Amino acid sequence: MARPKALLLGLIEHAHESWNALSSIAELVTPQARNRAEFIEECRSGRLNGVVAIYRTFDSLEITGRFDEELVKVLPASVKFVCHNGAGYDQVDVPVCSGRGIKVSNTPNAVNDCTADVNMFLILGALRRFNPPMNTLRNGKWRGNPLPPLGHDPEGKTLGIVGMGGIGKNLKKKAEAFSMKIIYHNRNKLSEDLAGGANYVGFEELLRTSDVISLNLPLNTHTRHKISTRELEMMKPGVVLVNTARGAIIDEAALVQALDSGHVASVGLDVYEEEPKVHPGLINNPNVILLPHMGTWTSETQKAMEECNILNVKTALETGALRNMVPEQVGL
């Protein structure tokens, strides 16, 4: 019987040894294609027949585009698993994969500390309004003239976490060390044990009562533009908003307006609607602290994510099951 193939879409940067070790159970292959049209052609040519598991990276979007209906339809019939190296898997259309009997995994947990650290950095940076003085210092003007506005302490402020999963729960612990009071909204209310003392509230109550709001939920058809004009208007005047989840959860044009009006005092962002493009209204606003999607950008976490994704490929090939199947497919 022919050996199964595992297809690598994108690069392994750290876990070379573990990837190469997979060659004992599968033939490891890479595509010749450099863009989506070429990849579709390569699939149609039969060159990738026999591929059972695909390891894909966030940046492999450049080679294949989204794993949407058009792409999933042309994948070889042998493909049974798509293993995505990342916690957020919005580049993969899960219902379409489910329809073709393809199982999808991601790399949760490995990202929790690293992303929650960035979350806390943005919360502190936005609350303390550190962006303008960081710029004036670099421009040789020390604190600037007029002086920058006074910031606010995290202590005693209410932090509303939307999406109390791996990162949300990790952020809760970190924010508690800064004496913040935590409330949360989640698709499902957590058990007392998992909530760890955080109060569950409805989405609108969270918007109305939080001093700081952190978005930690996945992007999908239900959550696109979950924060738009109506939701921004419900927030307390002077609210601080932080997003490390996915840019398109916020309607960026509406956010720019809310910042310009002063209703939203400051914002911390790691993610954007159309990366790598960033709305000029965000770049030009000194009350916005910006990072270019750095949530998991540490050597330790990048390696842990790659190891986790390789383990998914390995268990898929060896046992026919994924270790980290995405929640939508659990129980299918």
Ligand SMILES: NC(=O)c1ccc[n+]([C@@H]2O[C@H](COP(=O)([O-])OP(=O)(O)OC[C@H]3O[C@@H](n4cnc5c(N)ncnc54)[C@H](O)[C@@H]3O)[C@@H](O)[C@H]2O)c1
């Ligand atoms: N900035 C980065 O580099 C970076 C790094 C890792 C993850 N992320 C993003 O963060 C997101 C969260 O990651 P995670 O590992 O904590 O995921 P997770 O699946 O562990 O948690 C997500 C939580 O959101 C909840 N949720 C889903 N839909 C909801 C809705 N409509 N309303 C309220 N809650 C909802 C889920 O029930 C779950 O508890 C990922 O989807 C990813 O897009 C970004």
